[in-house]
Amino acid sequence: MLEVRDLQVSYGRAQVLFGVSLTAPAGSLVCLMGRNGVGKTTLLKAIMGVLPARSGTVGFDGRELTRLKVHERVRLGLGYVPQGHETFPQLTVAENLQVARETAGNRRAGVVDEAFDLFPALRGLLKRRAGFLSGGQQQQLAIARALVTEPRMLLLDEPTEGIQPSIVREIEEAIRQLHAAGLTILLVEQYLELALRLADRFVILDAGEVVRAGPAGELGDESVRRLLAV
Numbered sequence: 001m002l003e004v005r006d007l008q009v010s011y012g013r014a015q016v017l018f019g020v021s022l023t024a025p026a027g028s029l030v031c032l033m034g035r036n037g038v039g040k041t042t043l044l045k046a047i048m049g050v051l052p053a054r055s056g057t058v059g060f061d062g063r064e065l066t067r068l069k070v071h072e073r074v075r076l077g078l079g080y081v082p083q084g085h086e087t088f089p090q091l092t093v094a095e096n097l098q099v100a101r102e103t104a105g106n107r108r109a110g111v112v113d114e115a116f117d118l119f120p121a122l123r124g125l126l127k128r129r130a131g132f133l134s135g136g137q138q139q140q141l142a143i144a145r146a147l148v149t150e151p152r153m154l155l156l157d158e159p160t161e162g163i164q165p166s167i168v169r170e171i172e173e174a175i176r177q178l179h180a181a182g183l184t185i186l187l188v189e190q191y192l193e194l195a196l197r198l199a200d201r202f203v204i205l206d207a208g209e210v211v212r213a214g215p216a217g218e219l220g221d222e223s224v225r226r227l228l229a230v
């Protein structure tokens with residue numbers, strides 16, 4: 001279970017998160033939503049330790065993570081797929097996965113194969129440099145890269161953004177399978193229909209604060225749609 005309490009985050013003097021609290025129960029899929037620029041990416045980065053929290057706490061499975069470094073959070077079970085995937089373009093698919101496995105200190109050999117079960121197309125691209133893959137394939141590689149660290153929780157930042165529809169469907173199916181397998185997932189997703197199909201719960205941010213949270217069934221409410229309308 002992930003427990004974020006009263007998190008405040010700033011870029012220099014510009015405060016972006018103003019006391020955000022949210023809970024993702026073990027095994028749940030929580031959709032983090034909100035208009036552009038409200039702080040969704042900032043929240044994920046602060047949960048991972050990519051950005052420091054000014055105050056507040058991040059707890060995971062009973063441990064306080066707030067002062068730990070990114071790689072320590074990875075070793076404790078958090079996996080992260082950043083917005084725009086951020087794969088290493090000069091490295092091959094195999095090397096991208098190898099780097100992640102080493103960072104996490106994971107020696108189990110079968111783990112890469114399991115990631116390919118989810119995205120079989122990547123198996124034939126092992127020697128291709130990531131920079132030469134399509135955007136959708138790079139996104140799949142980024143998810144596979146997070147999975148080889150064997151996380152218990154996955155943070156996914158808009159994995160379907162700007163991706164061709166056929167691969168969006170594959171990514172949606174992969175997320176569904178990971179959720180069904182028991183992974184806890186925090187998914188940033190702008191597309192309401194996708195959130196309705198995947199989420200158990202949702203949290204909406206607006207101007208760096210949580211303005212609404214609840215079970216996914218409420219996502220269809222007019223009042224929720226209004227919070228998301230541009």
Ligand SMILES: Nc1ncnc2c1ncn2[C@@H]1O[C@H](COP(=O)(O)OP(=O)(O)OP(=O)(O)O)[C@@H](O)[C@H]1O
Pocket residue numbers: 011014016034035036037038039040041042043083
């Ligand atoms: N490195 C940075 N330095 C200063 N301000 C930043 C930086 N990154 C983001 N911001 C600002 O912080 C606010 C929140 O940005 P953030 O990327 O977290 O929002 P978001 O909800 O993820 O948006 P989007 O849906 O567009 O990805 C925005 O006003 C943005 O301009």
